[in-house]
Structure formats: structure tokens, C-alpha cells
Amino acid sequence: MAANGIHKLWGGRFRAGEEDLMEQFNNNFKDTHWLCDPDIEGSLAHVAMQVECGLLTEGEGAQLTEGLLGIQADVHSGALPLDDRYEDVHTFVEANLIDRLGEVGKKLHTARSRNDQVNTDMKLYVKRETAHVVELVEAFLQTLRKKADENPYIMPGYTHLQRAQVVTFKYHLMAYHGMLQRDRHRLQSALENMDLSPLGCGALAGTTHPIDRAFTAEKLGFAGVYDNFMDGVSDRDYQLEVLAAFSILMMHLSRLAEEMILWGTQEFGFVTLDDRYTTGSSIMPQKKNSDGAELIRGKTGRVYGDLLALLTVMKGLPLAYNKDMQEDKDLFHDGLETVLLSLTMMERMVATLTVHPEKMRRAVSKGFLNATEVADYLVAKGVPFRDAHGIVGQIVLYCEDRQTSIEELTLSELKQFCPAIEEDIYPYIDYENILHKGIKKEML
Template sequence: MAKLWGGRFTGGPAAALEALNASIGFDWRLAPYDLTASKAHARVLNRAGLLTGDELERMLAALDALGEDVANGTFTGTIADEDVHTALERGLVERLGDLGGKLRAGRSRNDQIATDLRLYCRDHARGLAADVAALVEALAAQAEDLVDAPAPGMTHLQHAQPVTLGHQLLAHAQGFLRDLDRLRDWDGRAAVSPLGSGALSGSSLPLDPVAVAEELGFDAPVGNSMDGVSDRDFAAELLFVCSMVGIHLSRLGEEVILWSSQEFGWVTLDDAFSTGSSIMPQKKNPDVAELARGKSGRLVGNLTALLVTLKGLPFTYNKDLQEDKEPVFDSLDNLALLLPAVTGMVATMRFNAEVPRASAPTGFSLATEIADWLVRKGIPFRSAHEIAGACVAHCEARGIELHEIADADLASISEHLDPSVKAVLDVDGALAGRTTPGSTGPKAVADQLAQVRDAVANAWPKSL
């Protein structure tokens, strides 16, 4: 039997079991990582006296040659191989004969797959971080041109208070910066090597898990061999980070969809990042933004699938863990497609800044300015809020805006009001007054922009 476990069996598996049991269809992408770990393991076997110097040299050369054949497609796995580990051992034995079989000493597919998947995740998390950082840079570049561009700020999707477009774009950037922080934090926990844990109990052979961990770029070996082969926290945590990236992409996509609609008209999407209709020739659809919104459900679903798989597993390895890889692969693959497209959409969209500027004061969005003006005169905010609300009611009844209240009517609304209150009923003035750190005033937004750019310039993995 070609199977790694066939010694006590008198016959091969049924076709139905072989089809169900095989993971080669999706775990083949782990082949380069398995080969890397195999080289480290071969060196440890040599130091343990289990491979001679000549055997090690031949082993490493064969693994290099096998890696080249894997890379160019000359060597591939088959369903008869069952999984990537079996396929690569077959390839090694084909090249080395019995010497190829020596590499299995002191390791199990259980610690192999746990190691391979960690290597894969850590490698691809760096690519994910680079893509997220590129999106933050695109948001910052747009924000730079819109630091003092007014727009209606909204709560409940209703006009609330004026903000700047730069402030709103940088609000999206903050979420992605947190994602970069999460990736860095995650990597610190993922940087432990399971290789040497064996099937579950370690090994009686004189191996050196510390040396293997160091060679593979891990900080240390796992602290417990049972946990080492069964732990998939690192995969679940990475899927959580992917889900949060997806949610932030979805929220950004939702706003771009609104902004690019006829009703808003705040932005025009570039043709390169829009699609059309097969029946309506005038259509220009925000498909990138919609796919950003849609794929978030898929990313959350992958996280949920793995968590449900893990929740009831006894120690240590169980075949259920074959289900850990596809959600990870799918989430990372989809973000690798999605993030560059969203970044391109953001970088090329053109803001029609005069449209949100014109609507910034509508919907009585400056009412809070009246309340704050009264507070500065010593009126308790509770009373100031009521007076400002009465101004809104007065305007609604007459179909006018706040700045159009007649001077004579101000005193009739409240004895505390006089025509000088109109000085604060100006969008640019209201924005300029927002000077506290993190607020929407142009100076505060410029400071945020500098902080965001500094953060992304020093984000993980650049900070390593």
C-alpha cells in the first residue's frame, strides 16, 4: 500500500472512503511548506545520529529536486496519495529508495500538518497585511485632497452634523489599521512550532524541537505536544481577523455604493472599477463595492465553520481537523482577490465635492451649533438643547433653514437668542471649531492624516 498507515491492513480502502478521506485536492498547496519543514527535520535527524552526513546531503538534494518538480508541475499528488505528506514521501522514495523512508522517523502527519498550516498562515498573513496597508494608503491619499471638504455627517443614515470627507475616509482607515494590529498580535501567538510533537506524545528519539523552530522562523517549540498537534486556535484567530477585514470592507463598500448613487452623487467611479448592464446601456454599477459587501458573509461563514468544527473535539488529533484548511485557504484567497480591487476603486474614484458641500447644512445639521453657542453663554445644555430644538420646529413650520430665521423671531423663540447666533450657522465655521484630537475640523483631520500615514508606514510586517 502507498498509504502511510497501511502496515496492519490486509486490503485497501473502499473507493467511497478513499474519495471522502483524501485531502490532496486542497492540501497540495502546502507542499512547499512541507518540504521546508522536511529539510529542517532531516538536519535534526542528522544531529541525532539517525542520518549520516552523506545521507543528509543526498536527502537535502532530493528534497530540493522534488521541490523544483512540484513548482513546475512535473510532480503532483494523486487521490491514491491521500494527502500532501504521502505524496511527497512517495516522491522522495522514488528518488532515494529506502533512504527516503528514513525521514519519517520521529514525526507524524499530525505534527507535520500542524506545522505546515502554521507556516502557510504566517506567510500569507504577511501578504494580507501588505494588501490592507495598500488600501489604507489609498484612503489616506484621497483624504489628503478632502481635508476641509464639508459633507453631511450621518447617524441612522440621517443628517446629523457636518463633517469633512477627509474625516470620513480616515474613519475607514482606522478600522483597517486595527486589522494590521490584529495581524501583528496574531503572529506573535502563531510563532510556535509543533514539529517534534509526533502523533501526540513527542518522541523517544533525541530530536531538537528548539533548533527546528529556529530554522523554520518560529520563536519557540510548542509547550505541550498534545496541544501542539490539536491546536487550531491560530487558524480560527486568523479567520477572525479575515472576517474583521471583510466587515470593514463591507462597510466601506456600502458607503461607496451610496455615494455613487444618483441620489447622493458624491463620487464617480472609474470605468476600470465599474461594470455595466446587459440590458440597460446607461448603467454603471459599483460591482467592486457590492462584492466587498457580499464576500463579508463568506468570510464570517468560514470562521463560523471552523469554530463549530473545533468546539467538541477531544484531544488530540481527530480527522475532523481535515476541515481546518479549506476555510483558511478560501478566506485568504478571497481577500487576495478583493483587497487589490477595492484599493483600485478607492484610488481612482473622483469626489464631486461640491455636492456634499451643498447638502452639508441641510436637515438642520447645524442645530447643535446653536446649543453649543448657548452653552458658551452659560446656559445649561439641557435648556440649550430645548431652545435649539424649538428653532428647528420654527423652521420646519415655515419651510426655512436655521440661518434664515428672522432676527425678530429669535427673541420670540428664546430670550437667550439674538442675531449674533447666526455667526455659528455656517458649515466652514462649524468645522473649524472642531479642534479636539480626532475630531472633524480641518486641522484635526490633517493631524489624523499624518498619524495614519505614520502608522501604516510602521505597520507589521514592515516593523519587523
């Protein structure tokens, strides 16, 4: 019995209880209430297997099942408070089960360790929540596609944040669509890789009880079981793989957030973010700040930190289980919650985005975005590309000095740079026509 009145699952060989500081340091229940459902789900499968293998009678199995379901219902209704005095979620569930059922409640843990139990709980949680993130990614892909299709307007494409070539707003957004498709694939791949059940691996070397690991794996929706018990209890790479996919996903969201912030400034004016996802200034009444996008950009580093922290926790651990692994729960949960919020916020910002095609069109006309096409035109006239490149550079300098654009130059002005230039250059370098040439049609 601990000083707080809560039984420990491991206290038999100790003469003295934990000091309060150690108890506080060791306790992680307050941060893992969300594991209660997976823990009960895993225990229900374990009870069914115990009955099937003869470790429990039918009556005992029915009692334990009813007790576990009762605890779950009472937690959901609030009738059973999630008391932080318990060391962990396993202690909370088992102690309350024993309080309700008496001696039979003590049979729940037969042929199981907290080591395989906690990894089973986390596997169930990570599988479920990763599948949820995949659903959100799919919803965002649909929103990106819809917003792109609604806005096939020309705009400047950039390299080095300098105007480069003409593209369309649709094409620009669809670049992120491609990135998010790969993010979805990474998450789906992680789901396939993690689809093994740890339940039955015991502390590290299985159990001498006659159990059926395939039975519990099927009950819990896993495709199979671990071949190696030590691997089963010490594996956390499934969380690392998902956090790595989360980090890449957040990087993509952050890049889009950065562009939305830039596009929304008065200097660009390409888009306007909906008021619902912006905030103001406490001192400057005119301000409308892109705080939703800025928070996504800022929170990206937080997910990177969760990944790096868990990598650091795991990098020097000998097999099998070590208490260091307790840190995985906080880190994964934090990364997950950040991704869920960021994805939802970005989807809503894109869905409600107002696009200003006239501003983008004006930016196109001022950026010499048809310079590459002038070079291509000269190449088609037989001029070597390297010579064509130099000729167009001189044309651009001429335009800059006169504050005009290439398409506004007269034919005689253009011919002074290269006699091969004819009247047919104008339709060739028209911005709308450029997008209808060859492979560029894919931008439309």
C-alpha cells in the same frame, strides 16, 4: 498498495484496501496543493535535524535534501504534476522521494508523525500568508490616508442614516483608517501568538529518538516550541484567531463598501466609482452598478462562515488529533483567498475614487447640520442645554414649514425663539467656521 497504485503511509496493518468511496472521502490533496512548499520546507528542516542528531549520515541527509529540492523545483516547473490520486501532500512528497532515492527516501519520516508534520505545514503557511495580509492592510492604510488628504471637503455626517452634523470627507475616511490600524494590530498579535513550532511533537507524545526541537524551530523561523506535545498537534486556535481577525477586517471593509455604494447612487452623488470596478446591466443600458463594493459586502458573510465552521469542527474534539481537523485547511484557505481579493479590490476602488465636493456641500446646506451648534451657542449665552435643545427644535420646525435653513433666517426671526440670540450667531453656525472650533479642528 491502494487500488489506484499509490502507496499509503499507513497501510501495513490492513488486510484490505480502502473502498473507492472512502478513498475519495479521505483524500484532501486536490484542495491543498498550496501546502506543497511548506511541507517540503518542514521536511528540509527535519532532515537537517536528523543529521545533526545522528539519525542520518551526512550523505543520507545530502541525498534527501537534494531529492526534496528536486521535487520542489519540478512541481514549480510543472515537470512533476500534482497528482490528485495521492491521499495528501505528505504522501505525494514522500512517495515521489522514495521513487527517486529508493531506500534512503524511507528514512525521511523517522521521528515524525503526520500529526506534527501537518500542523507545522499549516503554521508555516498561515504565518506567511497572514504576514502578506498585514502588508496589504498597510498598503490600504496609505491609500486611505492619501485619498483623505486629497479631499478635505465638508460633508454631512450621519446617524441612523439621517444627516446629523457637519464633518469632512477626510475625517470620514480616516475613521476607517483607525479601524484598519486595529485590524493590523490584531493580525500582528495573532502572528506573535502562533510563533511556536509543532515539529517534534510526534503523533501526541513526542518520540523516543534523540531529536532537537529547538533546532528545527530555529530553522523554520519559529520563536520557540510547544511545551506540551498534545497541545502541539491538536492546536488550531492560531487559525481561529486569524480567521476572527479576518472577520473583523471584512466587517470594516463591508461597512466602507456599503457607504461607497450609497454615496455612488444618484440620490447621494458624493462619489463616482471607477469604471474598472463597476459593471452594467444586461437589459438597462444606462446602469453602472457598484459590483466591486457589493461583492465585498457579500463575501464578508463567507469569511464569517469559515470562522464559524472551524469553531464548530473544533468545539467537541477530544485530545489529541482527530481527522475532523482535516477541514481546517479548506476553511482557512477560503477565508484567506476571500480577504486577499477583497482587500486588493477595496484598495483599488478607494485609490481611483472620484469625489464630488459640490454635491456634499449641497447636502450639508439642506440638513440642519448646524442645529447642535445653535444649541451650543445658546448655552454659551447662559441658556440651560435642555432648554436650548427645545428652542432649536422649534427653530427647525419653523424652517421646515418654510423650506429654508437656520442660517438663512433673519435675526428678528431667530429672536422670536430666544431673545438671547444676537448677530454673532451667524459666524458661530457657519459650516466652515464650525470645523475650526476647538476640538473639531481635528477634522481638517
